[in-house]
Amino acid sequence: MSDTVEESKQHTDGAQTHGFQTEVRQLLHLMIHSLYSNKEIFLRELISNASDAADKLRFESLSQPDLLGDDAELKIRIEYDQSAGTVSVVDNGIGMSRDELIENLGTIARSGTAEFLKQMSGDNKKDASLIGQFGVGFYSAFIVADRVVVESRRAGLAAADGVRWESDGQGEFTVSPVELERRGTRIQLFLKEDEKEFADAFRLENLIRKYSDHIGFPVSLAGGDEEEKVVNSATALWTRSRSDITDDEYKEFYKHLSHDFADPLTWSHNRVEGKREYVSLLYVPSNAPFDLWNREAPRGLKLYVQRVFIMDEVEQFLPLYLRFVKGVVDASDLPLNVSRELLQQNPDLSSMRSALTKRVLDMLQKLSQGDDYDAFWTQFGQVLKEGVVEDPASSDKLLKLMRFSSTALDDDAQTRSLEQYSEAAADGQDKIYYLLAENHATAAASPHIEKLKADGIEVLLLTDRIDPWLADSMREFEGKTFVDAASEKIELPDSAGEMTQEAANEEHKPLLKKVRKVLKDRVEAVNISQRLVDSPACVVAGENDLSPRLKQMLEASGQELPESKPVLEINISHPLLQRLDRETDDQRFTSLSNIVLDHALLAEGSQLDNPAEYVSRMNNLLLELDSDSSHS
Numbered sequence: 001m002s003d004t005v006e007e008s009k010q011h012t013d014g015a016q017t018h019g020f021q022t023e024v025r026q027l028l029h030l031m032i033h034s035l036y037s038n039k040e041i042f043l044r045e046l047i048s049n050a051s052d053a054a055d056k057l058r059f060e061s062l063s064q065p066d067l068l069g070d071d072a073e074l075k076i077r078i079e080y081d082q083s084a085g086t087v088s089v090v091d092n093g094i095g096m097s098r099d100e101l102i103e104n105l106g107t108i109a110r111s112g113t114a115e116f117l118k119q120m121s122g123d124n125k126k127d128a129s130l131i132g133q134f135g136v137g138f139y140s141a142f143i144v145a146d147r148v149v150v151e152s153r154r155a156g157l158a159a160a161d162g163v164r165w166e167s168d169g170q171g172e173f174t175v176s177p178v179e180l181e182r183r184g185t186r187i188q189l190f191l192k193e194d195e196k197e198f199a200d201a202f203r204l205e206n207l208i209r210k211y212s213d214h215i216g217f218p219v220s221l222a223g224g225d226e227e228e229k230v231v232n233s234a235t236a237l238w239t240r241s242r243s244d245i246t247d248d249e250y251k252e253f254y255k256h257l258s259h260d261f262a263d264p265l266t267w268s269h270n271r272v273e274g275k276r277e278y279v280s281l282l283y284v285p286s287n288a289p290f291d292l293w294n295r296e297a298p299r300g301l302k303l304y305v306q307r308v309f310i311m312d313e314v315e316q317f318l319p320l321y322l323r324f325v326k327g328v329v330d331a332s333d334l335p336l337n338v339s340r341e342l343l344q345q346n347p348d349l350s351s352m353r354s355a356l357t358k359r360v361l362d363m364l365q366k367l368s369q370g371d372d373y374d375a376f377w378t379q380f381g382q383v384l385k386e387g388v389v390e391d392p393a394s395s396d397k398l399l400k401l402m403r404f405s406s407t408a409l410d411d412d413a414q415t416r417s418l419e420q421y422s423e424a425a426a427d428g429q430d431k432i433y434y435l436l437a438e439n440h441a442t443a444a445a446s447p448h449i450e451k452l453k454a455d456g457i458e459v460l461l462l463t464d465r466i467d468p469w470l471a472d473s474m475r476e477f478e479g480k481t482f483v484d485a486a487s488e489k490i491e492l493p494d495s496a497g498e499m500t501q502e503a504a505n506e507e508h509k510p511l512l513k514k515v516r517k518v519l520k521d522r523v524e525a526v527n528i529s530q531r532l533v534d535s536p537a538c539v540v541a542g543e544n545d546l547s548p549r550l551k552q553m554l555e556a557s558g559q560e561l562p563e564s565k566p567v568l569e570i571n572i573s574h575p576l577l578q579r580l581d582r583e584t585d586d587q588r589f590t591s592l593s594n595i596v597l598d599h600a601l602l603a604e605g606s607q608l609d610n611p612a613e614y615v616s617r618m619n620n621l622l623l624e625l626d627s628d629s630s631h632s
């Protein structure tokens, strides 16, 4: 038995009481309170689970036909009893053994759930959308029921191995043995006093039609005086032709598939014929799941072969950076006994994978033409950036999907595409300038881009954690090359009429030599800057050096980096540098030179190696200021 279930009490009749795992208690509590206005979704969730159970049995019966016995038609039945105030969802699917029942309906297996639940605020509306990201499920039964009884018998087990699970959703559940004539699961909801309206033929029929029309198994309704009747059309949605499917049906199917209760942002449904024949139905959710960044989190598409469910979470169909995509692939020519190992080794699969990747990127390209793309980018932009790093073959398509903060925009909430950058660039500008920084404010105020800004040249501001790697992978976009505005060699456009760096260095040789001598332990070189306007100085990375931002990040993560010194650039027209140039006192010259360098480092968000020394220099300078003024 599971060790995560908290306590258990043995009763004389063979029943055993268990406490729910803490996370389940919290989830139950939140669900009942925050999903109140969405309560009817309980039926969708229970029908989804029943359909999954039928899928699993059909799959297991491929290798063990006996499991089906004399009950081979897999189906789902909704029963209601108006006078008793009950609704039941009954399936003849795979069922659960005693241990499975305790594990599945007493714990939540997804790692990170506890932290996720901590984010809940108590604000019902906000929490409702958070729970949507988590995916609701069986526990949603307690939104409308104050008592739930589950009876289940695992396919292949004997009638005497049936189990009954019962709970009021308050903190405990009881499990007891029960004789069950048939395999499968019955979930009976004892509706709360004010939810009894659900035990009604008309209401249920509408809900079943809404939630299960696209499910590949018949769903029937039984109760009252009426005869049992099948309510849905019982054809798997993706097998139908696109023109016969409404948007609402696509959306409902997504919710069935994902347990998300927000609509998807977009989807793409295609039939591929030829060497490999398959149907794919791919969805982009509107919210990132809470465990998007957890590398072990479930992800991937559902695989069917000729409508038979084979397995969940098939990761081989899409690259990791498209892990947010949900959907179904129904391949008609894969063997029914295909295994994960076989999928991994199947060389044909790589062409399917690149075709599906292309499908998703095309779908995103279409999405990017409309208003929903901002929402997509906020949720998934950082994941998509991984693609530029990991999938050079798709680089052209991916770069078009990137969005950036930019000096051409008023605030950091807005973004631009590279196409917009290109269009806005002056004729003849063959570079795309970018700057890496820790945050938007540091980037926007960075000395490195003063000249570019003054000349009206747009600079993209890259501040995400992944951006140093992204920048490293961005080589060229539509004929323009990417240039780091903080790199040592930077060609500014249209520098005609201005001196080259070599000439400027030559003109100020004595000063440069003196500064270099004083700072020789701290900098690689000192140059006259071409890129500064208002600031006295900045540091840039040497030609073969890591970018300063990447260095900061690697250092912060505790990595030892090889010793490397930055290049100092000074702005010779700045009064502070002119003051330095005139300085005759050696000690003052040394002190001022060091402060100029310290300030350049601080301005780009770097740490000083010796902050105490800086403070003492600065204090001396301030004291001099004081004695200067008291003498005057």
Ligand code: ADP
Residues within 6 Å of the ligand: 049, 050, 053, 091, 093, 094, 095, 096, 104, 105, 135, 136, 137, 138, 139, 185, 259
């Ligand atoms: P999810 O469906 O997201 O995994 P649920 O809380 O809805 O989460 O269900 C937990 C587990 O209980 C399911 O993964 C499944 O193994 C099992 N389960 C739920 N309903 C049924 C059912 N009708 N038949 C068999 N197993 C079920």
